[in-house]
Amino acid sequence: MSENPDATPAFPKLTRPLDGRVVAGVAQGAAAQLRLDPVVLRLAFVLLTALNGLGIVAYAALWMFTSSETADRDRGRDWGQVAAYGLVGLVLAVVALLTGAAAGGVATWPIAVGGIGSLIMWQQADPGRRQRWMTTTVGQVRQKWVRAGLGLLLVVVGAIGFLAAQDQLAQAGTGLMFTAVVVGGIALIAAPWLASLWKELQKERTERIRQEERAEVAAHVHDSVLHTLTLIQRNANDSREVLRLARSQERELRNWLYQPRQDADATLAAAVRRVAAEEEDAHGVPIEIVCVGDCELDEQLVALLHAARQAMVNAAKYSESPVISVYLEIEPDEVTLFVRDRGKGFTLDDVPEDRMGIRQSIIGRMERNGGGARVKTAPGEGTEIMLTMKRTT
Amino acid sequence: MKTVRVLIVDDHRLFRSGVRAELGPAIEVVGEAEDVETAVRTIAELQPDVVLLDVHMPGGGGQEVLRRVLGAGSQVRFLALSVSDAAEDVIGVIRGGARGYVTKTINGAELTDAVLRVSEGDAVFSPRLAGFVLDAFASTEAPPIDPELDSLTTREREVLRLIARGYAYKEIAKELFISVKTVETHVSSVLRKLQLSNRHELSRWATARRLV
Numbered sequence: 167m168s169e170n171p172d173a174t175p176a177f178p179k180l181t182r183p184l185d186g187r188v189v190a191g192v193a194q195g196a197a198a199q200l201r202l203d204p205v206v207l208r209l210a211f212v213l214l215t216a217l218n219g220l221g222i223v224a225y226a227a228l229w230m231f232t233s234s235e236t237a238d239r240d241r242g243r244d245w246g247q248v249a250a251y252g253l254v255g256l257v258l259a260v261v262a263l264l265t266g267a268a269a270g271g272v273a274t275w276p277i278a279v280g281g282i283g284s285l286i287m288w289q290q291a292d293p294g295r296r297q298r299w300m301t302t303t304v305g306q307v308r309q310k311w312v313r314a315g316l317g318l319l320l321v322v323v324g325a326i327g328f329l330a331a332q333d334q335l336a337q338a339g340t341g342l343m344f345t346a347v348v349v350g351g352i353a354l355i356a357a358p359w360l361a362s363l364w365k366e367l368q369k370e371r372t373e374r375i376r377q378e379e380r381a382e383v384a385a386h387v388h389d390s391v392l393h394t395l396t397l398i399q400r401n402a403n404d405s406r407e408v409l410r411l412a413r414s415q416e417r418e419l420r421n422w423l424y425q426p427r428q429d430a431d432a433t434l435a436a437a438v439r440r441v442a443a444e445e446e447d448a449h450g451v452p453i454e455i456v457c458v459g460d461c462e463l464d465e466q467l468v469a470l471l472h473a474a475r476q477a478m479v480n481a482a483k484y485s486e487s488p489v490i491s492v493y494l495e496i497e498p499d500e501v502t503l504f505v506r507d508r509g510k511g512f513t514l515d516d517v518p519e520d521r522m523g524i525r526q527s528i529i530g531r532m533e534r535n536g537g538g539a540r541v542k543t544a545p546g547e548g549t550e551i552m553l554t555m556k557r558t559t
Numbered sequence: 560m561k562t563v564r565v566l567i568v569d570d571h572r573l574f575r576s577g578v579r580a581e582l583g584p585a586i587e588v589v590g591e592a593e594d595v596e597t598a599v600r601t602i603a604e605l606q607p608d609v610v611l612l613d614v615h616m617p618g619g620g621g622q623e624v625l626r627r628v629l630g631a632g633s634q635v636r637f638l639a640l641s642v643s644d645a646a647e648d649v650i651g652v653i654r655g656g657a658r659g660y661v662t663k664t665i666n667g668a669e670l671t672d673a674v675l676r677v678s679e680g681d682a683v684f685s686p687r688l689a690g691f692v693l694d695a696f697a698s699t700e701a702p703p704i705d706p707e708l709d710s711l712t713t714r715e716r717e718v719l720r721l722i723a724r725g726y727a728y729k730e731i732a733k734e735l736f737i738s739v740k741t742v743e744t745h746v747s748s749v750l751r752k753l754q755l756s757n758r759h760e761l762s763r764w765a766t767a768r769r770l771v
Contacts, residue, residue, distance in 0.1 A: 420644070452664075456690035456723045459697060491686060491725025495693070504724045550724070 180232050188250045192228045280324020286317035390418055410450040417443055434467050434501065435460040438494050441475045449482035452489045459496035461557065469535035470503060470555045476527040477505035477551040485509025485549060501555045508548040514541055528553075562587040563678045566605060568598040568624065569613040569640070574663070578611065578640075581667030586674055598624045602635055608678045612657060614641035614648045625655035638677045640670075644687050650695070653753055659683025681743045682750035689722035692753060711749065718745045 180199050182191035193211060197204035214221030329335045394415040401407040421439075435457040442453040463471075474492070481490045487509030494503045517524060524541060528551060532539040537555035563586050567575050570593050579588050589605050592598035595618035602610060602624075610628075614621040621639055628635060637657040641648060649660050658677045661670065662685060673683040684692070696711050711719070714735075721731045728746075732739045 423643075423645070454686060454725065456686045458690050458693045458723070489725075493686070493690070493720070493724040495720070495723075506725050508725075 182229070182232055189225075189254065190229045192225055192232065195232060196228065277324065277328060279327060280321050283317045283320025283322075283324055286313055286320065386422060391415060406450050410447065413450075413452055414443070414447050417446070432463065433460045434463055434471070434496065435494060437463055437471055438474060438492065438503070441471060442478060442492055445475065445478045445482055449479070451482040451487070453478060453482075453492055454489060455492045455494070457494045457496075461496050461501070464558065466535045466537065466555050466558060467501065469531055470501065470537060470553055473528045473531050473539065473553050474503050474505060476523060476531075477553070480523055480551075481505060481507040481509065481549065485511070487548065496557075499557055501557060503553045504550060505553075506548065506550040511543045511545050511547045511549050513545060514543065563609060563675060564589045564605070564607045565609050565611060565674060566590045566592065566598075566601060566607040567611045568592045568616070568621070569611070570594060570616045571613075574613075578670070581670060582674065583667070583671035586671060595619050595623050595627075599627050602628050602633065603631075607635065609674050610635055610637045611640050611674070612637050612652070614639055614643055614652050621652050621657070622655045625652065625657060629656045636677050636680070638673060638683060640665075646691050646695075649688050649691055650753075653688070653750070656754065658750065660688045661685050662687070676743075680747075682746045684719070684722050684746055684749075686723045686725055689719040692749060693719050693723065696752075711752065715745050715749050718742055719749060722746075 180195055182195045183198065187194055188208065193207040194204040197207045200207075211221040211225050214224060326335070329338045394411050398408050398411050401411065438457065439455055442455050446453045461467075478490060478492065481487060485507040487507035489508070491506045492504065493506075495501070514524070529539045529541070532553055532555070535555070537553065539554075540552045541549065542552070543549035562584075565582065565586050565588050567578055567588060568591075569575050569578070572593070575591050575593075579591075582588065589607055590601050592601045594616055598610075598612075598616075610624075612621045612624060616624075621637075621641075625637060629637075639649075639652040639657040639660045640663060641652075641660070642663045643649075644662055653660055658680075659673060659682055661673055661683060665673070665685075676683050692711075693716065717735060718731055721734060726734065728739050728742045731742050735742075
């Protein structure tokens, strides 16, 4: 923190760092805020303690009101911190012995027990910690309750112990009874109100979540759908453009609604979908895609992808088919891809030698990469190109 | 030729009238319904041959209509017609008892063909549905509980692949050197497996696809 003051923003929020802390990170956090060496502040806290324990009070207050830095990983037990706690405890004990507070009799022990209990409870209240417990496993949630129970028990034992030590327990008994009756009565009166308040809060929460969701949908609809509709109205006399706009918007909306979120450059199925979408946009012919299975892209499959793109381009440009079907099947040892149109078809032998499309970009490319391509076509029968590639991974 | 009596169930009025206009002369539209309640009532009243059923509707959607009508022992045949091509919807409505699934982008002639096919008790698979079935039956993690129901034969796989590739039944028959009737038998058999298979993977697979 202090080694790199330039990296801190102008007004950083005061937090308690987890790394390099001694007790709770208060001094370190404050030092980072004030751009001082933490040692200076630690010393200041210790010295202030000499003034009627002001240092301890200040430290405790800062500890309570600043949140700890969020942990981005599981940290395990911090033995340095445990040692520091031990040292602080030892110092307190020595001070107690020297000042004679310990001689105050058995009464101090219940106070100490209660103090430890409340310390445990306060740790529970730390928002950062609570969040960590909420997001991790059920076991840890249970652990949280165990801790809370333990803390409560220690506080109660401390309080009873204190009363017992002062011989006030018998008198407190009647007082406690009275308190219990009053508190119980108030609880009974307030319970329905509290319950409705709780329900109201829950309702408000779900409502807020729903509103956020609605806002997201609205934003999406506005950015894409409304925009496209405007474009369609402007291009109303160009039927090809209208079709293209409508198709691309439909595709986008469908992806947003139904498709699992995919990284277009990571898996073959996603890459084929993207390529088909691009060619559909470029040529205005709908391309229907069906994918069975999926796998990671590798060099051979990228070659297959390029060949598939060329096949789609050919079908879109020359076949005059109203729709193109693409079918991709990924099996454990082989990938097969079909591009089919119901257009006018052609005779393979009639294609001039110098035309690069089919021979080079499709058949040649597949064979160079260890795969195969088969073209099935006849005039008037449409065309189907089948690409196969053995899987290496 | 006897006309096929059809009921259109969809909550969009514009879409209902669009479908009505597109269907061929062999089909008579006897009624329309716009939600689950009216659909269930009208089906019981009119006893149509085929119900064109939308998947997403207020009051439980197409699956609710299927559950209530088929649950009451009716023999009415359903063809699902939806804009959604989410696996969850497609598999869900087929397992609910629909005899086919087509998306709303289908053209009039194809839709007419599909309705006639369903009215004769055959199954109608869109390329995407065929893809879903291949995908769902492909996973071999758990051994099938009932081998007859839980796996596809080689021929059924071939037929489904061709459907997924965009082939019509007639083209499939030509490609595999079998009759159209045989293609229909294979598809119906796949439909039966899809509806009756206890492969719990099937439903799980369909929902899991959304949650990636």
